[in-house]
Amino acid sequence: MKIAISTGGGDAPGLNAVIRGAVLAAVHRGWECIGIRRGFDGLLGDDEVVSLGPAQVRGITHLGGTILGTTNRGDPFKWRRQRADGTWEERDRSDELVAAFRALHLEALISIGGDGSLAIALQLMAKGIPVVGVPKTIDNDVGGTVATFGFDTAVATATDAIDRLHSTAESHERVMVVEVMGRYAGFIALHAGIAGSADVILIPEIPFDITKVCDKIRRREAEGRHFSIVVVAEGAAPKGGSVSLIDPAHQRLGGIADKVAHSIEQMTAKETRTLVLGHLQRGGSPTTFDRLLGLRFGAAAVRLIAERKFGYMVALQPPTIAAVPIKEAIATPKRVPLDSDTIATARDIGISLGD
Numbered sequence: 001m002k003i004a005i006s007t008g009g010g011d012a013p014g015l016n017a018v019i020r021g022a023v024l025a026a027v028h029r030g031w032e033c034i035g036i037r038r039g040f041d042g043l044l045g046d047d048e049v050v051s052l053g054p055a056q057v058r059g060i061t062h063l064g065g066t067i068l069g070t071t072n073r074g075d076p077f078k079w080r081r082q083r084a085d086g087t088w089e090e091r092d093r094s095d096e097l098v099a100a101f102r103a104l105h106l107e108a109l110i111s112i113g114g115d116g117s118l119a120i121a122l123q124l125m126a127k128g129i130p131v132v133g134v135p136k137t138i139d140n141d142v143g144g145t146v147a148t149f150g151f152d153t154a155v156a157t158a159t160d161a162i163d164r165l166h167s168t169a170e171s172h173e174r175v176m177v178v179e180v181m182g183r184y185a186g187f188i189a190l191h192a193g194i195a196g197s198a199d200v201i202l203i204p205e206i207p208f209d210i211t212k213v214c215d216k217i218r219r220r221e222a223e224g225r226h227f228s229i230v231v232v233a234e235g236a237a238p239k240g241g242s243v244s245l246i247d248p249a250h251q252r253l254g255g256i257a258d259k260v261a262h263s264i265e266q267m268t269a270k271e272t273r274t275l276v277l278g279h280l281q282r283g284g285s286p287t288t289f290d291r292l293l294g295l296r297f298g299a300a301a302v303r304l305i306a307e308r309k310f311g312y313m314v315a316l317q318p319p320t321i322a323a324v325p326i327k328e329a330i331a332t333p334k335r336v337p338l339d340s341d342t343i344a345t346a347r348d349i350g351i352s353l354g355d
Contacts, residue, residue, distance in 0.1 A: 021298025
């Protein structure tokens with residue numbers, strides 16, 4: 001059997017572990033593997049396809065990023081190119097992609113990506129390409145799986161940053177507002193905020209009241225705690241307000257930390273600083289958990305191909321890796337359950353959620 005592997009969307013720690021797990025599991029079965037460079041660009045002639053064997057995946061489990069490269073602008077159904085005059089051209093190149101796939105005599109595709117990449121994989125499935133999905137996002141917002149690889153590493157990175165901020169915040173008696181990724185899901189903010197002993201955590205699932213946030217800071221001040229740590233997810237929004245966008249045309253979230261910090265400083269007279277972690281959360285070596293999960297996902301994807309379970313994605317459903325229909329997994333984006341034990345824990349230990 002000859003299979004292809006593609007990594008699309010934003011990078012995440014653990015991508016290389018998935019590639020290695022899939023390649024070694026395939027080679028073990030006597031199959032041939034190729035890697036599609038930069039999403040699907042390699043099949044569209046804008047990049048290349050490369051042979052993947054044990055030599056190509058040796059020593060990559062601990063590396064961040066992806067040896068295949070990736071892009072978040074690689075939708076073959078809405079392929080965009082900038083013309084010489086600065087305007088953009090958009091057209092459907094999916095038939096071209098399918099033709100290239102068949103010309104290489106490929107029999108299956110492992111698509112590693114988030115909800116956007118998995119949606120594209122479903123469309124390719126409808127055009128005759130046998131697809132197996134692997135959920136990838138640091139945001140942990142893909143349904144059907146308890147966790148996506150990359151999430152644990154992002155939380156560890158954010159927690160380490162929060163830990164480091166405590167000493168400088170206390171030394172200067174400041175309020176520090178930390179903005180973390182997550183899009184419209186608050187998993188990173190909630191988990192890192194609790195683990196890093198934040199005083200306030202603001203997540204998209206709970207619209208916040210800035211007066212409640214300031215009340216918490218004033219109470220700490222009255223108790224002799226002259227500093228506070230506020231963790232805010234990039235998709236958090238005030239009650240009756242909307243999310244903060246730094247690029248409305250492309251719906252790019254950002255800037256909420258500055259807005260929250262400005263309000264806190266105005267309402268409490270406390271010196272307030274911001275830190276936006278941004279792409280730091282995507283980089284670096286994956287944690288042990290993400291390395292193991294990535295390897296398990298890669299090997300499981302090959303098993304699904306062997307079983308001809310196309311249109312499914314691998315998913316962590318402890319203690320096993322299960323197969324979940326891609327259509328079902330992306331139908332409803334995963335959000336932090338408001339009745340979860342993690343939310344209850346935050347409230348029980350005195351963290352304000354802004355409500």
